[in-house]
Amino acid sequence: MDALTALHSRVSVSRLTDPAPDQQTLNNLFKAAMRAPDHGLLRPWRFLTVQGAARERLADIFVQATLQDEPDITAAKLDKLRGKPLRAPMIIIAICSPKDHPKVPVLEQQLATGAAVENMMIAAHAQDVGAIWRTGPMATHETVTRALGLTGPESILGFIYLGSIDGPRRPLKEEDFNDYFQDW
Ligand SMILES: Cc1cc2nc3c(=O)[nH]c(=O)nc-3n(C[C@H](O)[C@H](O)[C@H](O)COP(=O)(O)O)c2cc1C
Numbered sequence: 001m002d003a004l005t006a007l008h009s010r011v012s013v014s015r016l017t018d019p020a021p022d023q024q025t026l027n028n029l030f031k032a033a034m035r036a037p038d039h040g041l042l043r044p045w046r047f048l049t050v051q052g053a054a055r056e057r058l059a060d061i062f063v064q065a066t067l068q069d070e071p072d073i074t075a076a077k078l079d080k081l082r083g084k085p086l087r088a089p090m091i092i093i094a095i096c097s098p099k100d101h102p103k104v105p106v107l108e109q110q111l112a113t114g115a116a117v118e119n120m121m122i123a124a125h126a127q128d129v130g131a132i133w134r135t136g137p138m139a140t141h142e143t144v145t146r147a148l149g150l151t152g153p154e155s156i157l158g159f160i161y162l163g164s165i166d167g168p169r170r171p172l173k174e175e176d177f178n179d180y181f182q183d184w
Contacts, residue, residue, distance in 0.1 A: 006126040011170050013130030016163030020051055020089035021129045029092075032123035036116035040101055044109035045116050048093040048148060055085040065143035084138075088130075088161035092120065097154045106153060113157050120160065130165040133158045 021029070026049075033047070050058050059082045066073060066081055085091060096113040098106045117133060124131040138144050139156040150156065 001126045003126075006122050009172065010122055010125040011172060012132040013165050013169060014087075014132050014161075015166040016088035016130045016132075016161055017166040018089045019164055021124070021127070021162060025127050025129060028127060029120040029123045029129075032119040033116040036112055036119050038112040038115075039108050040104045042099045042101060042104060042109060042112070044096055044098050045113040046095050046097050048095065050085070050091040050093060051089065055091065058085040058091070059083070061144055061147045062138050064147075065138060065141040068143060069141075085159075088132075088163040090162045092160040092162065093148065093156060094158045094160060095148075095150060095154050096157050110155070110157065117158055117160060124162060128165070130163055132161050134161060135159065 030047075033045070034043075036045075038044070062081055062084065063078060066078070094113060094117045096106075096110045098109040101109075121131050121133065135156075135158055139159065145154070145156060148156070
């Protein structure tokens with residue numbers, strides 16, 4: 001798929017199934033991440049790949065975090081939560097790891113990390129891999145960030161679910177880009 005076709009047609013895929021992308025396909029994602037625009041070339045990101053049984057360990061952390069906030073949560077809700085990391089064969093946890101820099105504020109480093117994530121989303125789509133960027137309360141929960149080893153100013157910017165596409169892709173919604181662009 002050429003670059004413009006990929007950019008014009010990317011869509012999130014929430015129904016994902018086995019197999020996870022192979023290593024060569026993943027390397028193309030990782031290489032694309034490293035081409036994100038990055039003020040000061042600080043590489044203010046790191047990514048955790050979560051596959052197979054590691055997804056269950058992530059689910060345990062989600063359960064532990066949620067039980068702290070909602071000790072009376074129903075078993076059904078807890079089961080639903082435990083199933084979340086199992087919705088795809090693989091998750092990439094995108095972490096912004098800001099560096100001290102006199103000219104590059106944390107916001108710019110978060111934007112660079114977001115651009116790296118989007119580059120991976122496009123690289124996934126271009127290779128026929130389904131992907132969806134999710135956050136939710138677990139992304140900012142201290143129990144989760146601590147258990148995943150985040151330190152200091154680090155933050156989770158997304159859980160990127162990846163896998164083979166299960167069923168038809170969602171049709172693209174036609175939008176008029178002119179609504180968002182004006183001559184000045
Ligand atoms: C920072 C960020 C966080 C997101 N978090 C969620 C989320 O928690 N749950 C969800 O269903 N979609 C989430 N989304 C939106 C989807 O990833 C998706 O982009 C959106 O539903 C639009 O669909 P499309 O990508 O196919 O255009 C998030 C997107 C971004 C950029």
